[in-house]
Amino acid sequence: MNSSSSSPKVPIPTLERLATYLRFLIDLEASHVETISSTDVEKQTGINAAQFRKDLSYFGEFGKPGVGYNVQELQARIARILKIDQLQPIMVIGAGNLGSALIGYPGLTEHKFHIAAAFDRDPAKIGCLQGNLMILDEADVCTVNADIGARIAIICVPASAAQGVADTAILAGVKVILNFAPIILRVPERIVVRNVSFLQELAVLSYHLSSDTKK
Amino acid sequence: MNSSSSSPKVPIPTLERLATYLRFLIDLEASHVETISSTDVEKQTGINAAQFRKDLSYFGEFGKPGVGYNVQELQARIARILKIDQLQPIMVIGAGNLGSALIGYPGLTEHKFHIAAAFDRDPAKIGCLQGNLMILDEADVCTVNADIGARIAIICVPASAAQGVADTAILAGVKVILNFAPIILRVPERIVVRNVSFLQELAVLSYHLSSDTKK
DNA sequence: TAGATTGTTAATCGATTAACAATC
DNA sequence: TAGATTGTTAATCGATTAACAATC
Numbered sequence: 001m002n003s004s005s006s007s008p009k010v011p012i013p014t015l016e017r018l019a020t021y022l023r024f025l026i027d028l029e030a031s032h033v034e035t036i037s038s039t040d041v042e043k044q045t046g047i048n049a050a051q052f053r054k055d056l057s058y059f060g061e062f063g064k065p066g067v068g069y070n071v072q073e074l075q076a077r078i079a080r081i082l083k084i085d086q087l088q089p090i091m092v093i094g095a096g097n098l099g100s101a102l103i104g105y106p107g108l109t110e111h112k113f114h115i116a117a118a119f120d121r122d123p124a125k126i127g128c129l130q131g132n133l134m135i136l137d138e139a140d141v142c143t144v145n146a147d148i149g150a151r152i153a154i155i156c157v158p159a160s161a162a163q164g165v166a167d168t169a170i171l172a173g174v175k176v177i178l179n180f181a182p183i184i185l186r187v188p189e190r191i192v193v194r195n196v197s198f199l200q201e202l203a204v205l206s207y208h209l210s211s212d213t214k215k
Numbered sequence: 216m217n218s219s220s221s222s223p224k225v226p227i228p229t230l231e232r233l234a235t236y237l238r239f240l241i242d243l244e245a246s247h248v249e250t251i252s253s254t255d256v257e258k259q260t261g262i263n264a265a266q267f268r269k270d271l272s273y274f275g276e277f278g279k280p281g282v283g284y285n286v287q288e289l290q291a292r293i294a295r296i297l298k299i300d301q302l303q304p305i306m307v308i309g310a311g312n313l314g315s316a317l318i319g320y321p322g323l324t325e326h327k328f329h330i331a332a333a334f335d336r337d338p339a340k341i342g343c344l345q346g347n348l349m350i351l352d353e354a355d356v357c358t359v360n361a362d363i364g365a366r367i368a369i370i371c372v373p374a375s376a377a378q379g380v381a382d383t384a385i386l387a388g389v390k391v392i393l394n395f396a397p398i399i400l401r402v403p404e405r406i407v408v409r410n411v412s413f414l415q416e417l418a419v420l421s422y423h424l425s426s427d428t429k430k
Numbered sequence: 431t432a433g434a435t436t437g438t439t440a441a442t443c444g445a446t447t448a449a450c451a452a453t454c
Numbered sequence: 455t456a457g458a459t460t461g462t463t464a465a466t467c468g469a470t471t472a473a474c475a476a477t478c
């Protein structure tokens with residue numbers, strides 16, 4: 001039933017932090033640190049030590065009492081949990097500025113996310129190289145994905161086009177969607193969608209400005 | 216003490232939803248809808264009716280029992296709460312693909328967010344027009360902001376440069392920061408930072424893929 | 431062994447939702 | 455007035471954090 005191997009439902013905030021831990025561990029590994037304790041993690045990331053241990057406990061046992069965690073092993077196991085222990089193919093739909101930013105984002109590769117194909121419907125863009133990736137015709141999403149097998153789609157098209165490309169992506173075998181368009185996508189229950197809303201982010205920040213106009 | 220006029224601390228999720236309500240109300244207003252009830256909101260946005268009423272209750276009374284909410288009035292009051300009832304100037308630092316995507320994002324203007332200046336340190340970009348906005352030299356953030364008075368900065372530079380530009384922005388009078396760089400910014404306590412992490416978003420989605428490799 | 435640190439249980443905290451008296 | 459819907463209180467749910475026995 002559960003999408004992970006272990007049974008209890010994992011809180012979303014835990015999954016988000018897992019990505020943070022992974023990044024942190026990759027850096028530690030690069031600095032040849034071999035072992036860390038949950039207290040070290042708290043010191044260096046600001047995330048509560050008990051929280052760190054609790055987060056991991058959803059997935060099994062990772063550390064040695066009295067010793068701590070092996071950086072290399074923990075890194076590998078978290079990558080496994082997040083299914084990025086091997087290259088995870090992704091399709092990007094919409095090769096405007098935002099799509100291009102994602103295509104060119106170095107952090108993705110480091111975390112084994114692999115943008116395997118990028119699509120647009122603008123004939124002026126189709127066939128162009130973006131980095132070393134050729135922009136493909138949006139009409140070919142299905143046929144291309146038969147080869148590529150991406151189960152993650154990132155939608156970077158305008159709001160008016162978003163539902164349409166989401167439908168196409170799902171038809172092409174995509175299981176989860178990262179949506180940057182400011183609309184609520186209607187998708188089958190089995191499809192997981194996450195929305196990134198710049199407006200929401202800015203609104204929260206704007207609220208926190210003190211009310212006086214002058215600085 | 217509190218940054219808003221009313222006393223009780225407002226949960227972040229409430230603020231995020233406020234942005235959603237605002238967008239929804241702007242659309243309703245465009246369709247000449249005059250009144251809505253919390254039940255209507257639930258039907259059309261999926262957000263629980265009690266949640267909607269509770270969210271608003273942090274800021275006062277907005278509706279008429281037995282009637283509902285006046286769309287136009289509620290829209291105006293939420294905009295006021297979020298401090299986007301008048302144009303809110305923003306600076307964007309880093310005019311790469313991501314920065315350019317933000318500069319060209321039409322939703323911002325509709326919500327009274329105004330990108331008043333964009334900076335980069337690449338001489339090849341400085342002086343170029345991006346839409347109708349000229350890219351300025353990152354070295355001029357302080358002098359430019361003396362005119363513009365932006366209290367919101369969006370950081371779209373690589374991780375290695377992010378802390379530096381954050382420091383500069385704060386020096387220039389910025390109070391809150393939207394950070395796209397995958398690092399934890401060190402800032403004075405009074406400064407509010409929100410981070411957008413593409414890696415985190417993708418990791419949560421990737422986790423939800425079922426484990427079998429085949430589609 | 432003594433000291434350190436884990437994994438987990440229990441306590442706390444905060445956010446969501448249901449229920450309902452007040453009121454248009 | 456009767457019906458509808460608000461604003462708010464109380465109940466529920468879930469996530470964070472503290473405390474500690476187990477263990478290296």
